[in-house]
Amino acid sequence: MKRATKKKIKKVLFWFVVIFVFVYLIFPFYWALNSSFKTENQLMMTPATFIPRDTQGNFAPTFDNYKSVFTNPTFLRAILNSTLVGGITTLLSLIIGSFSAFALGKLRFKGKRLFLYLVLSMTMFPQVTVLAGLYAVINTLNMSATLSMILSYMIFTLPFTTWVLTAFFKELPVEIMQSAQVDGATAFQTFYHILMPLTAPAMVTTGLLAFIAAWNEYLFALTFTSIETQARTIPVAISLFTGQIARQEPFGEIMAGAVIVTIPVVVLVLIFQKKIVAGLTAGAVKG
Amino acid sequence: MGKTPKGNILKNEQSLAYKLLIPTLVVLAIVAIYPLGQVVVTSFTNRVFASNQETKFVGFDNYARLLGVTFKVLEPKTDKNSGEIIKDEKTGAIVYESSISVLPRTPNRYKELFQFNWFGKRIVVGARDREFLVAVGNTLVFTVFSVLLETIIGLFLALVVNSNFKGKGLMRTTMLIPWAVITVVSARIWEWMLQPGTAGFFNMIMFRLGLSDGQASFLTNSALQMPTMVAVDVWKTAPYMALLILAGLQMIPKELYEASEVDGASKIRQFFQITLPLLKPSLAVALIFRTLDALRVFDVFQVLMSSKMYSMASYNYFQLIQNRNMGLSSAVGMIIFILIGIFSIIYIRSFGVDQS
């Protein structure tokens, strides 16, 4: 086969895969968006429609779902709660995790392996198993719902940030560190002024992933906020969306809630990811 | 004789290291020790969840129940009069006796897990807790396929976004969307799309394209269940992989690629000689955590499958909440822990992640 044809085929194949992946990733969200503008009876229509239509086939979106979601005080407060819990969990996980990661990645000491495995073992249990015990701890210590969520989420996010950052710290060239030490910088100064900016992409990524893990968590949040209802997070608030009558499931509203929560997150990440990375690397020492 | 300067530096490093590790240990002490300790202890008891019933220590009983298997030989059915072996009229295969008559019933009942042929003999494998072993099997299959697919797609996405491809901005945005959708809601969206009947998206498409009558039931058809679960999970997790791999890619200095281009290496060669080796540590960590998460999968199985198909973690949940068997569910938790531990050690050793 001619080289040019081969290249063309590769290109077509490549584009095919790109389009397939693109559709796979975005379509369910489009479907959620579509459903959020439909009334319950439009949702039941067979066959389903790509855009909200009424029985005559005309374009007929409804804004009722969004209205009901925006006037739901629990949901609006939940957005704040989730942001708070997610933010603090992420910050703490990154800070504490990077301390440990620095030690594990760059310093020499005994018991490194033991510590790594110990930290990892925290995440090896499924959430359900530790729930009862955690709830007992929280009740005994009389912790507030928000604090209990933050600490519980750390069980899963802290090992994650520790391990990922350790891997990245290890990759960093030792020469930069050594040259800094020769210059008289303490280990901590080396860490703060040199290593942190260099691992900016890792920090941001790990932070985002840790944030979204806390953002998405349902089981613990449900249990811990059962009494303190003002501390409810988004997954719990959405699960409490109900119709007017028992058993009725307001699918359209749930979709509207999902859309309202997803879009700002994506937009914020897009805007800030570049900025944060740029900001952190600005302090790096070049050459 | 004082300490050498090098000895001092080492000592300083060590003490700094320990100081840096203290915050993690504090968090561990508060939130992890009691719950995890309780799981370990409870797994050796017959404790009932939310009950005033007295808890008794039962040793390894729970484990014996979960992991108890037995092998029995099945004899072919013979005609009572002639003594000849009975064969199935249609297929000609030998008809064997029912496994219920062969598997032990007291003191513990064993239920059939599966049968197989071994050198002309038919062996039936019986299990005391068939559902648990099936759940383990389901989880393992799910993990293998899910991690494989999400790594491939994640790698593809990360490479595309990291390159000079024209649509990379769009890809980056697209990648973030499944990641940002709340997990329990995403399971509900897929459940809605998978509806049997043309109110569900997939059936609607198949119907409109004339491929089927639009009544496929994805969640009850045993052939379609696992692929569906994998597709739903990969949708949510491929972006995770992509983000982790992307971070790793961004740390590879561009100069290496430029130098290699000058040398005339093709993109594929660059990938295998530069990208992959330098990506290994971040890829290793990503794989460890994604595999851990896949082995612990709960949300998608509980929402989409509930009691039709269990993963280890959803089986754990049902044992705890439905049957209130806290001892058993703690033992399940421990087994999950050990299984995950084994996987982690294998990964870590093969990738050499814990080497200095």
Next chain:
Amino acid sequence: MKKVLLTVLLVALLSVALFAEKTITVAAGAVGIELELARQAAAEFEALFPGVKVNVLDTPDMVQDRLGLYLQFFEAKSDKVDVYQIDVIWPGDLAQHFVDLYQYGAYDYAPNHFPAIVENNTVDGKLIGIPWFTDAGVLYYRTDLLEKYGYDHPPATWDELEEMAEVVMAGEKKNNPDFWGFVFQGNAYEGLTCDALEWIASNDGGSIVNRNQEVTIANENAVEILDKVASWIGTISPEGVLAMDEEGARQAWQAGNALFMRNWPYAYALGNADDSAIKGKFDVSVLPAGKGGSAATLGGWQLAVSKYSKDPALAAQVAFFMANYDHQKARAMQSYNPTIKTLYEDPEVLEAVPFFGSLYDVFINAVARPSTASAPNYNEVSTLFFKAVHKIISGDSNDTMATLEELALDISDVTGFEPVFE
């Protein structure tokens, strides 16, 4: 008159006892109207008894999640919730966490409610929960389609239902490939226990466990009816029915894609909503019968008082108040089936919800799931049951009797009851 005296007595007693403000927390549902009504009742109680604050807590509507939550509270012996809204199948399993309402004045209230429900809520002579609202399975049918194909009454037997479904489907499927004859709750969950119990009991197959603590499920009548249902999958019921819960069935039904539906009464009001495709085109009747008589599974919710509450006496008063005639009437106007018998003859209620009149017979004759009989293991028994039934109706079992026999052995293992084989 008695009510007024009682109230006055209570006010007197309570005003003396109350110097500090007491809080009673009620864990109720999250559903719109229901929550509204509960909060209204709470406010009325607060007005009658100043110094008492009644806090209504909303909990997840998904039964699984709610049970999980309650269990966490009980495990922690929490005193944060005083009154719990419990499902009709929970008194047996959770009895140890609730007080005996007879000790707190329930003798005055219990006789007003349906005896079947009160009996269901009584464990070892103790009244665990005061009935709040009830539910029973009914058959929904399309009046327009039955008329079109020449039928003048809803099916009285399962055979009739099958025949009608076949005829109508043959006609309607040509224009509407999504049309099916019968939709019900076929997913592997508690809802299937409800439906299957109806099939089996209506065919004289018993109700899984009998009063003599025997497991009777493995019998020919049960095999017969379950095989019949299995034959419906793919013929008059879509394969997707095996994943349907109440809402799933209602979705197919309300879009106009089903001739018959088995569901709880809640779907009636929703089906007559303004933009519903089947508005005015359907009605309800009792479920068809098999060899025996028609059977409907009892559902509904009760109010129970926690043993760990700081003031169970006051909590009990709140519970009785919220479940009294006036409040049940207010809820009845919003389609919540009351448990107080006389409300079914109240003219205002009948005007607001006309089909309640026909439901009276259904509720009086409803079949309770064996939750109290198999306490404290009902959940486990039910799980074994619905899994076995799901296996049979999916066609995954090649020998129905053998599956039922294994089920009987399993239930026997859990409960210690003797299995009875035919």
